[in-house]
Structure formats: structure tokens, C-alpha cells
Amino acid sequence: MRQLGSLVRPILEFCAALGRRLHFLVTSLTLIPSTLARPRQFVEQLFYVGSVSVILIAVGGLFVGLVLALQFYTALSRFGATSSLGGLVALALLRELGPVLTALLFAGRAGTSLASELGLMRATRQIDAMEVMAVDPMRRVVAPRFLAGILAMPLLAAIFSAMGVLGSYLIGIKMMGLDPGVFWSSMRHEVRFHADLVNGMVKSLIFGVACSLISLYEGFHARPTAEGVGQATTRSVVISSMAILALDFLLTSFMY
């Protein structure tokens, strides 16, 4: 009986933890209309979440584009198919690398920032102060950041992909001497609006929901100590990263 209990307990705890996160998600989603009714807080958060990540995302995208172009050019040149470089890089960025790497970088930069900010608000009793002032911290603190995170992700992913294309342009055309017309026409020929661009954006939106939710939940429920805030911040990165990779597999298997 004890063995059965030790087997069942982790499953029940997992279900309870999942249930708490789902409740947090539903509450955050239901508070989005009230956030839109007071757009100033949301716009401030969108600016903050975007601005802390944009340089990292842009530089990351550029280097990924540079590396992709180098790798693909070497592989394609073996088959005499270097004219497909532009299309191949664009597909890789729009379908996979743009959304996934943006989400991973977002989790490491903006996600940790959100988790530690909320954790510190908990530790310094700012959230308690709101509660006793009859101000719902879910509405005032969580919902604007949640919505900002969701909307920032596709925008950042677009910047990542654009910078990646720029990187591949620099390698393919400026360094390897490919014809610009061939490079761009290959991209236009290969990339489809709905299947590639829209699906990539949908992926980013879903990653935005997951990253924001996990970071905000961990921060909001952090133990009110320095150690607790540190653990919450670490957990937010680890869980977000795992969730992004798992969701990417699921979404890819449904979308393509």
C-alpha cells in the first residue's frame, strides 16, 4: 500500500501543479479585456519586455543567419544547388529557428526578468500591499505582463528572422558571390505565406503564452526569500526551455 502511495503521490502532485498553472492561465486570459481597457500599463510592459530582449534577439538572429548560410552553402555546393540558399535559409528561420530560438532567448532574458521582478515584489511584500489595498495583483501586475509577453514574441521572432536573412545575405552574396537576383527569387519561390509565415507566427504566439505564463507563475509564487527568488528565476528558464522544445515538436507535427 505504501509503495502504491509513493507511486501515485508524484502523479497527483504533478496533476495538482498542472491544475494550478492552468488556473493561473485561465485567470490571466480572463483579465486581458480589463488590461486592454487600461492600455497604458500594457504598452509600458510591451515596451519593457521588448526592449530588454531586442538587442539580444537581433544579434542572435544575425549570427544564426551567418552560420546557417555558411553551413548550407557548403552542403549545397556539393550538389551544385547553391542557388537554393536563400529559400533554404528563409524556410529554416521562419518555420523553426526563428520562433524556437527567439523563445529560448526570450525565456533567458525577458522571462527571467519577469520572474525575478515578481519574486522580488512578493519578497518585499509589494504584492501583499496591493492585496490589502483591494487591488487585484493578477489584474494590475500579471495580466499586463502576460499580454505584453504574448504579443512581444511574434514581433521579436520577426526581427530574429529578418536579421537571420540579412546574415545569410551577407554570407551568400557579399562573401560567396552569389547572384542577388537568384538569392531573393529562391526565397520568394520557396516561402509560402500561410504554411511558413503564418504558421511560424502562430508558433511564436503559443511560445509567448507558454514563456510568459511560466515566468509569471514562478515569480508570482516564489518563496519570499532571496533564495526563493533565485530558485523561481532558474525554474522559469528551465521549465520554459523544456516547454518550448516540447511544444515545438507538437506544433510541428500538426502544422507540417
Place this chain on the structure above:
Amino acid sequence: MTTPSSSRQLTGSADFILPSGRNTIRVQDVDFGYGSRVVFSGLDLTVPEGQITAILGPSGSGKSTLIELMTGQKKALRGQVEVGGEEVGALSRQALYRLRRRMGVLFQDGALFTDLSVFENVAFPVREHTHLAEALIHHLVFMKLEAVGLRGAHSLYPSELSGGMARRVALARSIVLDPLIMFYDEPLVGLDPIAMGMILRLIVHLNRSLGITSVIVSHDVTEMLEVADWCYLIAEGRVQGAGSPAVIREMESPWVRQFVSGSAEGPVPFHYPSREYTADLFGKVRPA
């Protein structure tokens, strides 16, 4: 229960009648604890309306927890906490928020919003709960900052304030909507004598002019006995003494005597329960 009548029995005095009304707080037979640690066991007390009530007690006696029970931040394991006839623990979230709009809480560490300036911190409850014009909010905030002597610090951020200044800003924020019930959690800790005197005068002024029901949790006995209308001494999870300051000063209870005189000897232990001192010094080394 330490009602007016039983308090008088306890103190042997009938010099004070506790006014009762919409803002009376009643704590009835309350049990509370953290895990295996018992904080309150059958706690009974009444906070009279429109008076200054001091909750006194040694560190760790649960004074701040009592405020958290009264404001609905924590729920009693047993018993009832009533504010104006409403049982706090049984209220829905909306009803609790309605009740809290009648309350103001001064936190021990201020709990200021670190991303907002002093002005915006004080304006925060006004912006959240009213639709006042910006000019009116400006006037209101500056009036409250003037009351706590920090009008000139309106543009500073919490990180630029001393501990005492942060407490005074927090006080301005907690009274900006003129609450009917005020909770002060250790309002005098870390204040210089001038700020301490000013805060005490402000608490008394707010109470006398607006009739605010005031609950002050503190271990500054001398100051509290000067300003309070009614005092409770709590230790070991229950009320050890209750009465007006004059009665408290004359009480024979060893708990009260030790606490009022600040003596190390008495029923309130200075040391956390432990084994013999010599055993720790010369015995087997205990793992940390």
C-alpha cells in the same frame, strides 16, 4: 473572550467602555499556526470602534499575524475574525476587497512599489479606486505628503529613501483614501525621535479628527501606553492582559509586569527553547 466585561474582570477595572459599531473588530476563539508551531490558541479580543488599540507583545508573539488575520490575508484555523459584523474568513474575494477598501495598512517595511516614485506610490490607490481628475490627485497626494513631512521628496524613488522616510511615504499612501480602519504594523521601528513623535501625533490626530479605528501592533511599550486608548498584551498565543494604559501600568500579572518593565527575568523567555548551554558548548557537536 476578552470582551469589555471580561477584560474588566481580568484587569479588575471598569474605567473604559469599548465603543461598538460598524468598524469594531472581534477576534473570537481563534487558533492559528504555521505547521506544528502554534501562534494563537483560543485568542479572544475586541478592537473598539473609533479608538486607538495597541496590540503589544514580545517578538514572535504573532502581532503581525493578527493584523494579517484581521485583513483577511490569512485565515484562522478555528474561530472567527469579524470586522463590522462580517466574518473575514468567510467572505468572497469581491466582498473581501469591498471590506478592504475601508481599511488602510501600514506595513512594517513600508512595502512601497519600487518602480514608482514617491508621488506615484501615494497616488496608486487613488488611481486604482477612483476616477479623480489629475489636478485633484495632485492636491490629494501633496496634502498627504505634507502631513508626513515629505512633500519635498515627491520625485524620489523608494531606493533613494531612508527606512524611516519609506515608512512615512507608506503611511501617506495608506491614509490617502481616508480609511475607516487603520492597521499600523510596528510603525515606530527604525524612526528617529523626531519622526517617531511626528508619526505618533499623526496617528492620534487621524484618530481624533476622523474617528478612525486604529490598531497599532508594536513592542514600543512606553510610546503605545501614551497614545493608546486600549491595550492588549499577547504572548504564548493568547491575551495576557487587557485594559486602558492606566490599568496596564498597574497590572500585577507577571507577564504584563515583565513586558512593561522590560525585564529579562519573568515568564516571557528571552531564549528560544534549547538544551543546556553547557551541553552545546562541551557536548557532542550538533549538525547545523
